[in-house]
Amino acid sequence: DAGVIQSPRHEVTEMGQEVTLRCKPISGHNSLFWYRQTMMRGLELLIYFNNNVPIDDSGMPEDRFSAKMPNASFSTLKIQPSEPRDSAVYFCASSFSGSNQPQHFGDGTRLSIL
Amino acid sequence: DAKTTQPPSMDCAEGRAANLPCNHSTISGNEYVYWYRQIHSQGPQYIIHGLKNNETNEMASLIITEDRKSSTLILPHATLRDTAVYYCIVTEYGNKLVFGAGTILRVKS
Secondary structure, eight states, X not given: OOOOEEEOSEEEEOTTSOEEEEEEOOTTOOEEEEEEEEXXXXXXXXXXXXXXXXXXXXXXXXXXXXXXXXXXXXXXXXXXXXXXXXXXXXXXXXXXXXXXXXXXXXXXXXXXXX | OOOOBOOSEEEEETTSOEEEEEXXXXXXXXXXXXXXXXXXXXXXXXXXXXXXXXXXXXXXEEEEOTTSSEEEEEETTOOGGGOEEEEEEEESSTTOOOOOOOEEEEEEO
């Protein structure tokens, strides 16, 4: 079975540029999560969707970050404009909805903002 | 969600059982204990979860004390590929995972 697919795996760009990270969840899963991992702050939940609707975006750091889920098989996390402090590994995860369904993670996008 | 406490690191000999402890003394009745692990450069991987009964799957066993204030993840026959950071998470809802620092498990030959 295909797992959660994230693209690109690596992204290097200059500050001020727009960055778009992409995620394809596991087919049939209807909850989707975006996380960010840094050495300083560890792994943090940014936002999660249920049935394509954002449920909790309290972890989104600021207005420069936005996430969309236009359909059940695709989500994007956009940063505009990007800053060096946004450098991190961004993970997408998906699960069946409902309480206590385990999340399945992609291999992440390693983002470097110069 | 209740806070968890894990040792920062542990070593285990290859082929032996790895027993990873987790304290969660403020756990409430509706909260589950989840274990995930993260192998270097990969996304976290779900291992197992439980409420109050002990659980076993193909990867590991989860032993939860009767008062539910602590638990132990057991990898019965650790291999070098089990070297990873192991996270113990307590949450009422599996969709709100809060990751701490975890335990770095080093399996040595």
